[in-house]
Amino acid sequence: MYVCLCKNITSSQIRDAVETGRAGCVRSLARELGVATQCGKCARCARELVDSCARSA
Template identity: 35%
Template sequence: MYVCICNAVREREVRQAIEQGGAATPSEIYARLGVTPACGRCADTICDLLDQNESVAA
């Protein structure tokens, strides 16, 4: 599934960035993936994926 249509970023890419550690905000995810947000609609989905990762880790 695409998380960010503007940058063609897929969910698995975001999950990999989260799992590699060091990325705890959408801005950090964008930086790790080497993209910049355009419309910003993906930020909510990225936050959801970050929250899911925290729930699993806890």
């Protein structure tokens, strides 16, 4: 599922970034993948995804 349409980033890419330790918050996701760096509409969804990955880790 696409989370960030501006940057074409999927939930799998975000999950992978969190699980491999490349990102642990929306700010690091922005740095790694560009999530939430344009319109910003995906920030909330991205944050929820990061939180759910952290909880299941």
